[in-house]
Amino acid sequence: MTTMTSRHVLALISLVLLCAESTLAAQADDLPRQSAVPGGVVIVPLGPATSAAPMAWFGGAHVLVTQRNDEWQAVVGIPLSTEPGEQHLLVTNTRLDGSPTTQQEISFTVNDKKYPAQYLKVAPRQVDLSATDLARYERERTLQSNALATFSAHAPTTLAFAWPLRGRTSSPFGFRRYFNNQARNPHSGLDIAAPTGTIVKAPAAGVVVATGDYFFNGKTIFIDHGQGVVTMYCHLSKIGVKPGDSIAPGQAIGHVGATGRATGPHLHFGVALNRSMVEPLLFLPKP
Numbered sequence: 474m475t476t477m478t479s480r481h482v483l484a485l486i487s488l489v490l491l492c493a494e495s496t497l498a499a500q501a502d503d504l505p506r507q508s509a510v511p512g513g514v515v516i517v518p519l520g521p522a523t524s525a526a527p528m529a530w531f532g533g534a535h536v537l538v539t540q541r542n543d544e545w546q547a548v549v550g551i552p553l554s555t556e557p558g559e560q561h562l563l564v565t566n567t568r569l570d571g572s573p574t575t576q577q578e579i580s581f582t583v584n585d586k587k588y589p590a591q592y593l594k595v596a597p598r599q600v601d602l603s604a605t606d607l608a609r610y611e612r613e614r615t616l617q618s619n620a621l622a623t624f625s626a627h628a629p630t631t632l633a634f635a636w637p638l639r640g641r642t643s644s645p646f647g648f649r650r651y652f653n654n655q656a657r658n659p660h661s662g663l664d665i666a667a668p669t670g671t672i673v674k675a676p677a678a679g680v681v682v683a684t685g686d687y688f689f690n691g692k693t694i695f696i697d698h699g700q701g702v703v704t705m706y707c708h709l710s711k712i713g714v715k716p717g718d719s720i721a722p723g724q725a726i727g728h729v730g731a732t733g734r735a736t737g738p739h740l741h742f743g744v745a746l747n748r749s750m751v752e753p754l755l756f757l758p759k760p
Contacts, residue, residue: 503633504541504548505755510586512553512647512659514746514755517562517581519545525567534747535624536562537700548632549581550701550746553647553659557585588647588659593736606688613687620683620695621703621745629699634676634744634756635723637706640667643739646752661750662705662743669710669738671729676704676757681718681726690741691733694726701748707741708732 509515519527522540529536529547537548547562562579602610644664679696682703686692690707694714697703710730720726731738744753 503631504539504546505632508752508755509551509582510584511551511555511557512586512588512750512752513551513583514751515549515551515581515583517547517549517579519547519564519579520566521545527567528565530563531560531747532749534622534749535701536747537629537702539628547579548746550749550751551583552749553661555583557583559583586647588649591644591648591660610688613685613689616683616685617687617690617693617695617705621705621750622748623682623695623697623703624701625680625697625699627699629702630678630722632677632702632756633758634704634753635674636757637673637676637742638665638667638671638729638740640665640671640740642666643737646754662707662741663753664739664741666737666739667729669728669730671738671740672725673706673709673727673729673740675720675722675724675726677722679704679720681714681716681720683716684712684714687733689734691735692727692730693733696720696726701746703745705741705743705745707743708735708739710738 504516505514507514507516519529519538522543522545526538527545529538531549532552539546539548549562559580560583562581563576564579565576566574568574642663643666644660646660646663648660675696677698679698681694682697683695684693692709692712694706694712695703706727708730709727709732711728714720714726729738729740742753744751744756
């Protein structure tokens with residue numbers, strides 16, 4: 474008969490605890506609120522969790538898949554540019570060894586939403602860009618797009634975020650923006666007004682994937698929370714973290730400012746899901 478050593482016992486206990494922790498995490502009710510509109514989030518059932526996790530794509534972007542109540546679900550971010558109507562999620566089912574089996578399309582409907590307009594006055598240089606500023610903007614746009622497209626294998630610890638700071642909402646998500654009466658892209662985040670120097674805290678655990686001082690966004694931080702969930706923090710007066718840092722929930726990461734194209738001190742807080750900027754309020758507790 475084989476004798477189980479204390480080392481084997483400890484290893485077995487560790488394995489049991491790890492499995493229990495994973496099960497609890499998978500069953501936690503921490504998904505964002507649904508809003509099936511451009512800039513919103515939909516949760517699409519993918520079937521019973523009797524096999525390995527399926528893989529899902531929307532618009533060519535990898536989508537977060539999570540297990541809830543013994544069912545696989547896709548948490549899909551809807552780009553602001555999405556036309557209302559029927560949309561399709563491409564799903565690849567997999568065996569327990571990870572090899573693909575079948576592909577299918579799952580349909581869901583996106584409803585129309587009319588976002589109001591916002592008119593802002595800024596320095597002319599930040600609207601009519603010089604050749605030098607335009608070249609800088611193009612370089613920085615690629616860097617920021619790459620940060621927002623981050624997709625790491627680990628699952629987010631939660632999708633129920635805490636507020637990064639408390640303050641007045643000075644500009645909601647989705648506004649069609651006009652700078653000096655010139656139309657620009659819709660507002661892709663939530664602006665929270667606060668005095669310069671106010672501490673900004675991480676809303677959930679993650680890893681810093683990029684920081685920078687950009688022409689439009691000013692001093693900015695990008696945090697990867699796992700599986701395509703990336704948050705961004707713009708117009709900071711000070712950055713307190715660096716790429717590669719592991720961030721704990723509620724950890725101070727920077728301070729409010731008015732760097733970049735800003736009309737006053739505030740935090741621009743953005744949430745990206747499968748490369749799509751979505752409504753941050755869907756992830757935050759109601760004020």
